Amino acid sequence: MDDSTLPGGMDLDADTFRIEAHRMVDWIADYLAGGARRYPVLSKVRPGAISDALPLGPPEAPEPPDAIWRDFERVVLPGVTHWNHPGFMGYFGITGSGPGILGELLSAGLNVNGMLWRTCPAATELELHVLGWLRSMLGLPQEFFGFLTDTASISSMLAVMAAREAAGLEIRERGMAGRPDLPPLAVYASDQAHSSIAKACIAAGIGLEGFRAVPHDPEYRMDVEALARAVSEDRAAGRRPLAVIATVGTTSTTSVDPVPAIAELCEREGLWLHVDAAYAGSAAVCPEFRWCLEGCERASSFVFNPHKWLFTPIDCSAVYTRRPELFRQAFSLVPDYLTTPQTGKVVDLMDYGVQLGRRFRALKLWWVIRSFGAEGLRERIRAHVRMAREFAAWVEAHPRLELAAPVPFSVVNFRPRFPGVTDPAEADRLTMALLERINAGGRVFLSHTRLDVGTVIHLAVGNLRTTEEDMEACRAAIEEAL
Numbered sequence: 001m002d003d004s005t006l007p008g009g010m011d012l013d014a015d016t017f018r019i020e021a022h023r024m025v026d027w028i029a030d031y032l033a034g035g036a037r038r039y040p041v042l043s044k045v046r047p048g049a050i051s052d053a054l055p056l057g058p059p060e061a062p063e064p065p066d067a068i069w070r071d072f073e074r075v076v077l078p079g080v081t082h083w084n085h086p087g088f089m090g091y092f093g094i095t096g097s098g099p100g101i102l103g104e105l106l107s108a109g110l111n112v113n114g115m116l117w118r119t120c121p122a123a124t125e126l127e128l129h130v131l132g133w134l135r136s137m138l139g140l141p142q143e144f145f146g147f148l149t150d151t152a153s154i155s156s157m158l159a160v161m162a163a164r165e166a167a168g169l170e171i172r173e174r175g176m177a178g179r180p181d182l183p184p185l186a187v188y189a190s191d192q193a194h195s196s197i198a199k200a201c202i203a204a205g206i207g208l209e210g211f212r213a214v215p216h217d218p219e220y221r222m223d224v225e226a227l228a229r230a231v232s233e234d235r236a237a238g239r240r241p242l243a244v245i246a247t248v249g250t251t252s253t254t255s256v257d258p259v260p261a262i263a264e265l266c267e268r269e270g271l272w273l274h275v276d277a278a279y280a281g282s283a284a285v286c287p288e289f290r291w292c293l294e295g296c297e298r299a300s301s302f303v304f305n306p307h308k309w310l311f312t313p314i315d316c317s318a319v320y321t322r323r324p325e326l327f328r329q330a331f332s333l334v335p336d337y338l339t340t341p342q343t344g345k346v347v348d349l350m351d352y353g354v355q356l357g358r359r360f361r362a363l364k365l366w367w368v369i370r371s372f373g374a375e376g377l378r379e380r381i382r383a384h385v386r387m388a389r390e391f392a393a394w395v396e397a398h399p400r401l402e403l404a405a406p407v408p409f410s411v412v413n414f415r416p417r418f419p420g421v422t423d424p425a426e427a428d429r430l431t432m433a434l435l436e437r438i439n440a441g442g443r444v445f446l447s448h449t450r451l452d453v454g455t456v457i458h459l460a461v462g463n464l465r466t467t468e469e470d471m472e473a474c475r476a477a478i479e480e481a482l
């Protein structure tokens with residue numbers, strides 16, 4: 001029987017679904033095959049424009065697919081910033097690849113909730129298994145237990161909360177408020193760490209005062225001597241250090257903190273070491289970039305985002321930990337209605353974090369890894385690094401531009417030279433004005449960040465469809481803007 005003909009079956013009937021799905025897949029295929037280039041990378045709409053173009057209230061009656069499509073093209077598309085455009089090189093350029101999109105589609109079609117093993121055994125087992133594949137692709141230790149979350153922000157928050165649990169302060173049971181026995185807590189990361197670490201401290205009740213930003217060295221890596229000093233000064237002042245977050249591939253410059261030395265300090269001081277490799281972790285699939293994970297085998301937890309540089313559509317963040325029992329201790333809470341005959345004998349992924357409901361994220365990751373193969377992923381990462389390095393060489397040779405930081409992976413920071421400009425604020429203003437002109441052309445989108453020298457332009461190669469011609473177009477856009 002066709003379920004769509006059941007009484008009360010108000011979903012699309014199977015034939016209409018088939019037609020509409022084909023239409024949508026055709027649209028996506030054209031978009032990926034070059035159609036995205038028809039649009040400016042950065043949306044040009046004014047704030048409020050999309051909302052103004054939408055009806056105030058929802059439709060009472062069903063609307064036909066054509067009407068929805070028309071408004072998608074007329075109202076929604078102009079407000080899209082095209083992250084899947086080959087000219088998107090701001091922040092961390094990413095790719096929702098074909099295989100990943102197919103995995104997403106299938107996951108929506110199944111619409112399982114993998115909260116418990118039995119609510120979808122395949123979701124749990126594929127997730128654990130694919131995370132095992134990734135672990136060996138990155139050369140992480142066998143004993144690391146891995147699972148997926150939506151974002152690195154959430155992954156790091158869970159890690160900070162597991163570290164808090166590891167400290168044995170009974171916070172799970174007794175909370176933090178009104179406890180004279182509880183010292184102020186401290187978590188350390190470099191001042192180049194992503195803002196999600198400070199947010200994790202907010203969420204975990206450690207507070208921004210408990211987030212200790214450690215200074216960086218001239219290459220934007222954490223200064224480990226300053227870290228050691230901060231830990232001992234905090235102890236002397238009655239604070240309780242909990243964890244250090246090392247970054248492998250910082251957001252601004254992709255610098256790599258000295259993890260072996262940080263691990264040594266953590267072991268000496270009894271601190272949890274969490275490594276945030278959200279972007280650069282993907283590079284470790286290539287043996288020649290594996291150096292960036294040196295020391296990570298000593299971490300208590302580690303995160304990297306396949307949705308950043310492993311061609312998996314957002315969202316997909318991989319957490320690894322050698323202490324899964326601490327995550328369970330922090331988060332597992334099983335009400336009667338969620339017990340099953342298998343409770344305690346299988347992995348129920350709801351036990352490892354705050355969320356109950358779970359998407360079938362592993363499906364897209366599995367599809368990506370199988371479709372590209374490990375070697376295919378390596379080749380594409382190498383191509384991105386090569387294009388970024390060629391771009392950096394062009395900047396270095398350019399009479400009116402200068403490199404602002406080393407280029408270990410596929411991110412280049414640069415800015416114009418300012419002969420005769422002595423006011424740093426004026427240099428920042430001129431840099432931002434140049435960036436606005438580059439982006440206004442619509443062929444590329446670059447972002448900015450702030451480094452020791454001041455404001456700089458930030459270029460990241462991470463899109464599968466970015467070619468040498470796109471890099472050439474980017475250089476042309478910069479020349480024109482100059």
Ligand SMILES: Cc1ncc(COP(=O)(O)O)c(C=O)c1O
Nearest residue numbers: 151152153194196250251276278
């Ligand atoms: C080093 C680092 N960590 C964490 C994040 C946050 O990632 P997400 O958006 O997955 O929370 C970013 C984002 O760019 C990042 O660069």
